[in-house]
Amino acid sequence: MREINEMLKKKVSELLENGTADRIIGWQAGEFCYDVTPAVMRKDNLDELFYNGFCGANQSKYLIQESLEEGKVLALLKPCDTYSFNQLVKEHRVNREKVYALGIPCSGMLDVDKIKALGITGILSIEDNGEEIKVATMYGDKTCKRTEVLQERCKVCKGKEHKAYDELLIPDEDAPEVPNGEDRFELVNKLEAMTSQERFDFWRGELSKCIRCNACRNVCPACSCRTCVFDNDNSGVAAKSNADDFEENMFHIIRAFHVAGRCTDCGECSRVCPQHIPLHLLNRKFIKDIDEFYGEFQAGEDDTAKGPLTAYTEGDCEPSIVMEKGGEA
């Protein structure tokens, strides 16, 4: 990782020096070893740039605003970020011309909340070298397995290939191995196998924790509406906590419907949720159903193909299938 960090710094300063881009969205260190903040940097503060196992935040969404500004912005895209990037370009939300995309390798991002959930608290520093993560804490040195503390999305990594770039920092074949992808539908299958009451209880339990902070919506690259329906007073639904918590649970269902067919399963919603609600499971259910009804489709694989819900083919399933599926299962 240190090697890649050095290469990256060199490459970025080269690209800013030769005028390929005039600024970069990078990552800045925080108070602790894990609380990295996305930040726009220019030549004069480029020394703050760094890249480590806590740079999980998908920066594609910032490009909507950045590509409206003067000049060209340098974007650092991990393989999974390129899917969101493609999708945003496809939806004409990001102006491709205004972005120089540098593909950077990734060997899996870490989730500090998972480290803390293991009872490792008072964290002073984290050494990320391979299979074992060493954590120095105020209460002594601890270790944990990398696989235990990977971000949810990294456990089902789509692979090391970048689907969009102007340049790659290192060729994809030479990039470090990504985590072994688990089956991303495993939990969806489990939920499908439940009775409808069990499933209802599961989701009520999860969604009732929601504090309506809207972090999931605000971070989501597929939620790119200028004014969200929940921010529109005339819609009758509010962006804040409601008098009726069932109504509130519907926020998530509506959001999942709205991003269906466009959600790349980037996992940002679940990453930012302060209540660790597994929002990705809602999205994955939609992805799985779409795959089954319309044929396999991965949103963001490229920046041109029409999505299954925005294109019509004769083989499309009949709407009545919803009725058949919706009954007691």
Place this chain on the structure above:
Amino acid sequence: MFKIALDKIDELFAALSGNETLYLPIEKSGEIEFYPYEKDAKVRLDALHTVKSAKDLFFPQTENLMNMKLDGKNIQIEEGRHVEDPFVLFGVRACDARSFDVLDKVFLADPVDSYYAARREHGVIVSMACSRPEETCFCNVFGIDATMPEGDVVVWLDTDHLYWEAKTEKGEALTKTVESVLTDSDSKAVEAQIAATKEIMDKLPLKDLDLTRFTEDEMMNIFNDSRWAEMSEHCLGCGTCTFVCPTCQCYDIRDYDTGHGVVRYRCWDSCMYRDFTRMAHGNPRKSQLERFRQRFMHKLVYFPENNDGMFSCVGCGRCLSKCPIHTNIAKVIKTMGVKEHE
């Protein structure tokens, strides 16, 4: 001082919840919040912080104010409040315990918020001392003693006992109701723990945050500081920091159309939201920079200015660990605590 062995603690909870509702940190669907105690609940006294703070019990995230029902041509109006039920709030950390002082300044000042006041009156607070602070804790910066929290009763926990000491009249009264499950104890174990914790507190990474610049004299300089731009640049404008914060106090009052009536309710609002304080002429803070600045100016400058120097942050560290992009009050204090161009 009294004590009870931890393996008998359910007896204490049963006694406390005998006559009134007992709220304490309980894990449900993987997260810990103050929930009503029931047998077999997954009580988590080891957790430093619930996601939502203890303020939820006095100033709940949503509360129904009234229900309006249509009955032919008449509208029936019923009051929706349930604020007079006595309850015990157990396991409040020193940071959250101090947050009630901050909220009191707002809700008990004239005009008194009768909902909040009623809950304050009917709630007994059993606070719990900390012995294992996290790196994000900086309560000491605000003069809070994590080993001796405010509250009606204070409890300390070691590996096998809970120690109990009443601090107020309400606390004495509560102690009477549970005395039968407690035994007398000296304070040696507690004193030893306090000394040990103080040593840990002295090593916390944020213990030296410097608040001296946050004064009325510097108000406009801080307000006009150009560094707010870069600090707020990537703020998502979500409400996470405000909703997990024990001292954030803003609310909205809304009407919810149930289809056969209207529920008027109030809910937490967030200064980070773009409809916050919107009026007929529009919104006074149009950019995220202005909204972001408001949150921190309020906590560090305006609130102390209006309340004899009391900051409206208690250093609980929730916003440090929950902000999705890790921008937070500690960074603001460090940045704005030093004059620009110095």
